[in-house]
Amino acid sequence: MEQKQPQLHRGLEERHISLMSLGAAIGVGLFLGSASAIEMAGPAILLGYAVSGAIMFFIMRALGEMAVEHPVAGSFSRYAYQYLGPLAGYLTGWNYWFLWVVTCIAEITAVGIYMQFWFPDTPRWVWALAALVLMTFINFLAVKAYGEFEFWFALIKIVTIVAMIIIGLGMILFGIGNGGVATGIHNLWKHGGFFPHGISGVLMSLQMVMFAYLGIEMIGVTAGEVKNPQKSLTKAINSVFWRILIFYVGALFVIMSIYPWNEIGEKGSPFVLTFEKIGIHAAAGIINFVVLTAALSSCNSGIFSTSRMLFNLAEQQEAPSAFGRLTKRGIPGSALIATALVMLVGVYLNYVSEKVFQWVTSIATFGAIWTWAVILLSQLKFRKQLSAEQVKRLTFKLPLYPYSSYVSLAFLIGVAALMAYFPDTRIALIIGPAWLLLLTAVYFAKGMHRRQHGQAEKKQAG
Secondary structure, three states: OOOOOOOOOOOEOHHHHHHHHHHHHOOHHHHHHHHHHHHHHHHHHHHHHHHHHHHHHHHHHHHHHHHHHOOOOOOHHHHHHHHHOHHHHHHHHHHHHHHHHHHHHHHHHHHHHHHOOOOOOOOHHHHHHHHHHHHHHHHHOOHHHHHHHHHHHHHHHHHHHHHHHHHHHHHHHHOOOOOOOOOOOOHHHHOOOOOOOHHHHHHHHHHHHHHHOOOOOHHHHHHHHEOOHHHHHHHHHHHHHHHHHHHHHHHHHHHHHHOOHHHHOOOOOHHHHHHHHHOOOOHHHHHHHHHHHHHHHHHHHHHHHHHHHHHHHHHOOOOOHHHHOOOOOOOOHHHHHHHHHHHHHHHHHHHHOHHHHHHHHHHHHHHHHHHHHHHHHHHHHHHHOOOHHHHHHOOOOOOOOOHHHHHHHHHHHHHHHHHHHOOOOOOHHHHHHHHHHHHHHHHHHOOHHHHHHHHHHHHHHO
């Protein structure tokens, strides 16, 4: 009797995937990184987040249209393979894997920095290593246990942001924590106007704003392990966009109304400043704990995502076959261990030279734009292959198709052009394409193109 092969378990509930995507997108960028975005654009940063959020909504709906019809592990890598060709699928899978490896290295390194707040004499690498081991262990548990951990990690961040928005609105409208004197929202235009650095300030901040949204596409990666893909993915995609928009735009609206925007960059985290202004003197400790869970949460999601992408690449014979093996619990164990080992090298590199590490992390921004563009291009090709009757039967359509797809693509190209224009982000446009060229060279050197061509000929002959 033939033994049944283990398969990826559909153990993720709707609440897990909604919070997973939020957990990945609401990382340390919102709690600490928003200060530099505010510095560049002033209060007009709200416009940057709102417009970018609308673009992300279209990208997510494009992904959702395909994921609901074909819920598979690997998601957009598999769709790129199917609709744009084997090379596109291969590049997208490996690019997304590396993107999250780099992001996770940044997050576990951040854990080391945050833990020094309480344990200043302990070396950072000890905490970074402990975080990596813990997150890898959590990912080795059943997928439902992983989803449960991620649910609570993300919930801590969300509760903190909601509390700050509610208390902040109390201060703006009723003067709570400000001696009964309502602060109002005049700080949004009082210090140099709503656009203190003009439109160029908003354009400069767009790269950072779009990077903040990196992670919400992870809903697509979970498609192979969701219990009820049609119901869960549909609801999660629609709700996550609104939630992230409320958390980013809502939180920054409150912060910049209470605190003059031009003082935020000089005095640290906007969240710490706002809680202190309200009168919570333990703000630094509270926010340090929240940012710690934010880093762990983002890394947790990243390890999950990268291991699934590596598993998918192995299934398509574009990565060593060992990465396609599953444990008895349906976890891609070899892919998980390989990812964790690469992150270990990354932590070491980070301590050897911070500058090299900064160059490598710039790939994450370029990789995000590549991933989102591939989602849109795959959806365009997917829709063109359908008959009028099949289009009618689609249960989760992209609104305003095809205009929304073309506008979103143009926006992504615009952000990439801005990255090339501004010196601080130009390095991403050098390293990103170089990484893709290296992957392409490996693809042809290993003869993957011949194998794919042979498979296509067999299909036609069949």
